[in-house]
Amino acid sequence: MKLVKILLFFFVGILISCGEKENPSFTKEDLVLIPEPKLLEVNKGSFRINRETKLIIPVDSLKPLTNILNDLFEKSAGFKMSVSEESPENNFIQLQEDSELGEEAYKLSATTDRVILEANSRLGFVYGLETIRQLLPKEIESASKISNIDWLIPNVEIKDEPQYSYRGNMLDVSRHFFEKDYIKKHIDRMAFLKLNTLHFHLVDDQGWRIEIKKYPKLTQVGGFRVDQEDKHWNARTENEPEEEATFGGFYTQEDIKEIMAYAREKGIRIIPEIEMPAHVMSAIAAYPWLSCTEEPIAVPSGGVWPITEIYCAGKESTFEFLEDVLTEVMELFPGKYIHVGGDEATKTNWESCPDCQRRIREEGLANEHELQSYFMKRIEKFLNKNGRTLIGWDEILEGGLPEEATVMSWRGFEGGWEASKQGHDVIMTPTSHLYFDYYQGSPDHEPVAFNAFTPLHRVYEFRPVLDSMTVEQKKHVLGGQANLWSEYVPNEEHSEYMLFPRLAALSEVVWTPENKLNWEDFSVRIQKMMERFDIMGINYARSAYAIQPDSEINLETGEITTALKAEFPNVEIRYARGDSELSENSAIYKEPIKIESSSCLKAAVFKNGEIMGPIMDNDFQFHKAAAKPVTYKYPYNDNYKGGEETGLVDVLRGSKYFKDGRWQGWINNPAVITINLEKPTQLSEVVVGSLEEQGTGIYFPQKIKVEISEDGKTFEKVGEITREFQNNSSAKIENFSVEFDTQNNIEFVRVTVEPLENNPKGGGSWLFLDEIQVK
Template sequence: MKIIKLSLLLLLMAVTACKRTVPPMTGIIPQPNEFTTEQGTFTIDEKTVIIVDDTVEATWNTKELTTFLKDNFNLNLKVTSSSELDNAIRLISSQESDAIGAYSLTIGKKGVLIKGDSDRGVFYGIQSLKQLLSPQSAVQTPLLSYVTINDAPEFKWRGMMLDVSRHFMPKDSVKKVIDALAMHKMNKFHWHLVDGIGWRIQIDTYPELTKKGAWRKVKEHKKPWEDYEATYKNDDGEVYGGYYTKDDIREIVAYAKEHYIDVIPEIEMPGHSEAVLQCYPEYSCDSNDITGVYCAGNDGSFEFLQNIISEVVALFPNEYLHIGGDEVGKDSWLKCDKCKKRMREENLQNGEELQSYFVKRMERFIHSKNRKLIGWDEILEGGLPERATVMSWRGVEGGIEAANAGHDVVMSPGDPLYFDHSQGKSEFEPPSWGGYNNLLKVYDFNPVPSEIAPDKRHHILGGQANLWTEQVKSLSHIQYMMLPRLSALSEALWTKAEKKNKEHFINKLDVHFDRFQELGYNFAGSSLSPDYDVTYNKDTKEFSLTLQNELDRYEIRYTLDGSAPTSESTLYTDPIVYTSTITIHAQCFRKGAPIGYPLKRMFSTGFGDQCKVIYTNAFDEAYRGGGDKALFDNKYAIARGDDPNWQGIPQKDFEVLIDLGSSAELSYLGLNFYQDIGATSVMLPTQVTIAISEDGKNYVTVLDESIATMEQREPIIKRIETSFEKQTVSYIKIFAKNRAELPEWHLRKGAAWIFVDEVSVK
């Protein structure tokens, strides 16, 4: 492993004439599009003045800069409108544009000049200046190299969505999210205020939405979306929820505006509306069976939503209003007499066309309010309103279709821009939802697929990450899922493709991590958690264990005696060669302190290519885990059902005979089983039996264990293992009893699966 080496082009290192000090090592994220340095330095001191125009927005920018200098360097600088002074920081807005955000930043003998094409541009210039002066831990005095930056964003939509419906986030937590967005020059905050799980915005016309729709009963062994029930705050039993008053909304919108971030509210329709319809069931197709979909045949549904939107647009000055439009269950429409009548009257052939009717009708009203409708890519189904903007989340295909048809598009594909997905492979990662979106996958994101016609590419407004909160309940967890992936996304959306440099970005992260620490942000070290690869040499009969992390940075230290590594443990430099079972405990260290999660694994020889595994019941081809040798391949599956290393068997028992191919002295056997009730039909076996034999005829049982049923929803990896008196072994039988059918209390019905992985021996 190599120790991090910061690129000279990014460190802004220059020595003063008398050689008494040097500027700090630093780097700006997102990378400026034009960046040059010269010999010389300028120091901000108590005599430096800030020169600025006397306007409201200029006052915001002045506050942004003066607060930073006061908090970090205890400098209270004078603010003036005089333009004839040296030793100054000049903030100049040309007011040539109010949206683009271009700026220049020049540091020279007379001081600092930030010139923006608008006050927004000046704000972005200040963010770059702040990064040149941070982290404070690397800066003794506010010393700056001479530098010239000319910069502008590549894409005009650089956003992140935060879901506050599933788990309500306090007002101050929302502001902290906005702070992180502003630091990275992001400009869109998509606020998912409404979903089936909870209503979070005060609507005066319909007070039940927050009296009841903002609260839900907490039910034992149930996730919020299972058997959902809206209730009142003071009802009996445990109640969970919250909402934002109109004053709260105004405060957050104003705060975002001061940080040049547009807030886009989402009012979900026509589906994902259980919370609403439990409060106002008259707008459901069947008031006795709330499906979470507004009745499209009821004119009252549209009047209800129009009244809500009228109050919403009064709070949010941004031009966009998001209506959701995703995952609409249409069965209730197709059974509803009112909806069927609507379909006959409007000559609609199916549920998709009825959804298109619904969206188009709402778009006309939203347009009448001087707003633009934006929705998830399902609004393409059945026909898209001509003025609608599409947010493509089910991959990029919907965005390609919409852009080629002449519609504006925001690319937001789940892979790689769902920040609720795991960003690391360690079993110690906090709860996540869905797949795996690592840091550098986010960095490589390009919002303009080649399938979009050249004359239509201007319709790609940019990109957006989405942070759903099924598993995320706190600001600390939000920050963990955002950072540093937000840093990667900011550079993907701000910096021109030809100016991006992944190695430079990785180098800059070293400084950025210190910035996060000083700001008190809980960022993920997932990209630095040790990962591994094992290879086998048939000629030498040796195994080789390689350690690395995603960024290929910092020291990895390890132990083989079971103890936790310290900064004094063995430094990993070359692959670890072994011929008998080893247990490794590895940890990445940055500046002498551990970062990321540790790797704890037993790696057995598995007898290389000579062993044979004979299955009584074949594994399913869709979950083959790597085939017949998967149980001995030294590739451990992690706690996700989509991990390709799991081997799956539906309904039948897991039963194998392992012929080791030779005899060995063994005293230990272990293997892993998986369960995830919340997302799969995979359950732990009810019983596991392990027997060993030297001759293949006479077997000794070394484990016979009943497995208690565990009803927890979270994923489980259960290690089944046994130690026994050392003896000669040539054959191993493993039997795991499948419960065959899922229990009645399970979320699903049908066959139960067994997922198994990695037999270890020593």
């Protein structure tokens, strides 16, 4: 009997262990769901998908949704689940309709023998299926077959719905054109993150991207510009109308129909933006009679400011043209909203235009601001007559809002606050949090971007509603949207880099209940999600792994202290000094590092022995002028003081970001700097550090002259260099060396740095300096 009990216990143990092997359990920490569901419970066990697993749908119209999973399984697992309306006893994933749920809500119950997904709409089913996708092993994203893997879904109970009805992303395809296939790929990724709106910026000064059959020149002429891609966006020169324009592209109406059909299957609505009255030089280049002057212009190749070439608001032909264009647009985009821009219109031409002034008089308008309001209200009436709602940037508040317009608040939150107070719906998209053309890390390690910062954690801090809003105002806030303007985004790979992982952060803050938002928890999940992005082939940024050094110098002792951190909290940072290689065996950073002599400091975030992001490589060069007194003939600009009196000799170097607080700037004057070495000194070289960013008017020096003196009164020139202007499309730091015969007993050095005299775009040239080394 005792032997029987032992054998029984043995066989029960085998059965239990086999069951655990067949249906292993998971913890919440094992799950990588973004956005975080509203309610999530993890239970023991898991559901296994195999060749016999069936997909059960309630109605035939939902059959296309099964491709959300089956397209993935066909590539990565080598099979597709069969689709049926009849459910077997077990081993199935079933879609069930539940009329009690909200339009975008879903419930998901996964047990060992079945998965039940309930929803009340196509959208709810899409989001539930995308959640199942994220619950599966990341290898499900593989483009080729994976062997020896269990396709398991953890046993979970999920009840989920979004916090906000508008969860968007704007893609600017005007400044740089992106092909149709990339747009479809991006729609897939939006659905993966439960975003629901693609704002399609189809028209701007630099390109008209949508075919309008009644006005073929809009794409024939307006869709292309002269290729100046070798220059910084804001350093490009004006084109002549007769120059050959070859750079660009556009979507045919058939392309748009294909994109729209694809988006519908993924639960993504598309809102077209047809800019007016400004940002339309591409249209005026095609049809000059649309402007006040009717003079021929070319499609610009780069930045334009101020934007004075705008539609004439006085001529009826302008409105006939726009109604024709919008009629074709509405046929292609049957949704509720049409975005008409309304931003950044400089009204100089309106002020001198007889037609515009006549319109102001006849309509009893006070000024050109009210003329723009008349313009937008007239367009709104046309859209309303066709059952559509106008969306505009927050400038449409100026002069009076169109009656039923929705406001997209980009210049901060204020426009959204005011519009909601007036009873208008609002979409928040502030530059401070949601402009993805901004840098997400130090420009020293990033591709060229707009000169401002939107790091990952800043996106995660975004909240669409403001505490100062009333209950009624908050009801008008539809949600939020991230904008990727493409001035500095020349290709699709770069577009991915600027969008991810920041788009994932936005997806969570507009979907997940606010009381569940937690940056540290998100940081853990997004790092794991990046492993899935790798398999998905997304060229995401690792900027949140970049080391952010904080260095300061004690001017009395000459000692530098450097603290290190990354944007992600609780990561492993290793560092190496001097000539030592940075590796997984390097010292782990625990406290600020002290530097007392010339040295190189390298550091990076490590995970499992692998470097996760860019390597910080800072070179601290102590020299004979370090921390010595400095006087200036011409003061540096109040906005660019860069450490003030000792900023040029404090050993600490500026980055490629000209607003980082390290750079000293001059305009309309040379920099004439005198350094008191305080004792007789031998020297033979002076090195001047300078920054160039041609798009913002910052240029390398044209000439550098070095003079020396024993008494500070009589100076002798010992060296001089000159430099010819060169095109430069990115931010760049360069050290300019002036070498000369060795000089003895020198106590004073005067350095004269002359700015570029002939700025290619006209106007003054900024001169930015940091660190003058005396050797």
